[in-house]
Amino acid sequence: MNNNITLLVIMGIVVMLGLMLSVLLAVMFNFRKKNQHRRAMEQLKEMQQNQLIEAAIRSEETERHRISDTLHDEVGAILSSAKLHLLGIKQTTLDEKDKKLHEKGAGLLNDVIKRVRGISHNLHSNILKEFGLNEAIRHFLQQVTGGTLISTDTRLDEAYKGSTPEHDMSLYRIIQELINNTIKYAGATKLEINSTLVGQELVVSLIHNGNGLSQEDFETFSFRKEGLGLKNIRNRILLLKGNISFFKTSETSTVRVSLPI
């Protein structure tokens, strides 16, 4: 009788404890499995999102190339032909008033041809392909700020020899968009672009004395429907696994883009 009770109590305790421990272990394994599943789903979602962004960016680049080619090969050719025709007009047969109109027309046509070529080059980014990112940035900056009131300065790290074409293209587009925004909205009179290669990371800073964006503004505007430029910047940064930060003081505004290379 004694032994029976002892055995019953001890066995009962062991079995109950065993069952409870099994339940606890099962809960823990179950949680681990759920966490793994959730992480896998998140990764898949992120991968799909990246693929979508990549496809959008690629199609945007293709479209830019198509427009650039059309401008260069078709519109440019027609404009050049128009210029030839205009120059073919004998000036001796024209009176003074028509001569002035002819000169004005030729000047405007020249201006249009230059601008179309400029737009075509910007869209195509041939300079980026041939001379690298630093030169492309300098060229673009000179092109968009030349003749304006903005004074510019560039201090680009020459140790950076370029990454993959897609990577450099995306970074170039980001900088293009940031420069355009500074000119359009910030009202800056000084713009400085610096780049530094830190280990395996390229850090590009845009510093200007205008009214730039704060980090909060960027987060707000980049999610708005009309903020297409900022949305593109955010997507490209996301795709390149980089980081963008905005700092603002009463005197200067800084945008810092850091990207792994």
Add this chain to the structure above:
Amino acid sequence: MYTYYRLFLNWSEVWPLIIALLIFVFFKQRENITIIFWLLVISLLLHTVATYISLFTYRVPEPYKNNNILYNLLAIIKPVMAGLYLLKLKQLQQYKYLKIVFLLFLLFTLFNFLFIESIFTYSSSMVLAQSAFLLIFTLTFFLDAMIDDEIPLPLSHPAYFICTAIGLSESINFFINLFIFQVFKTSYELSVLTMNISSYAFIIYGLILATGIFLNREKPRFSPFSQSI
């Protein structure tokens, strides 16, 4: 050494609760576990008096020598307060049968102490009902955590520690409570062994609760630097 070991076991229903309560006192809590705080306060009071009576019976006046009422009260208060805490969790609110179990437990308690047993004698059926009640609640909580496709509460939530503490101690105590009178009648050695096992179960209960409360801390209530800043 043996004296310290005896002291450690004799007061096993007190010091783990003091540790848990001290953590409550020193740290603000992230999740609201006020019911558990009051459960600990009441348990500490009742267990301290019950342990004192059992250890120093000769010092206690005659009318107060019986500590059975305290254990009976604990067998009511613990399931009621732990049950209320668990029923307040969103995770368990969907299980209507738990409310019925809660109600049945209250009815059983009333019926038992009004018509069957006296509250002044040790009620093994009451402690057994307490164990069964708490096991039903904790097992439902764990099973729900497993069957739910999403993770209902994060694993760091104090409810997991509370349920683990209660689940482990009650699963150990269930068979002890079931055969408590037979055990006492059988042999002295077996009685000592089961009481020691029960003490260890209580230590596990208190320390797991203390861990859960510690992990649920938000910030210290008293900062030594707050005055100097």
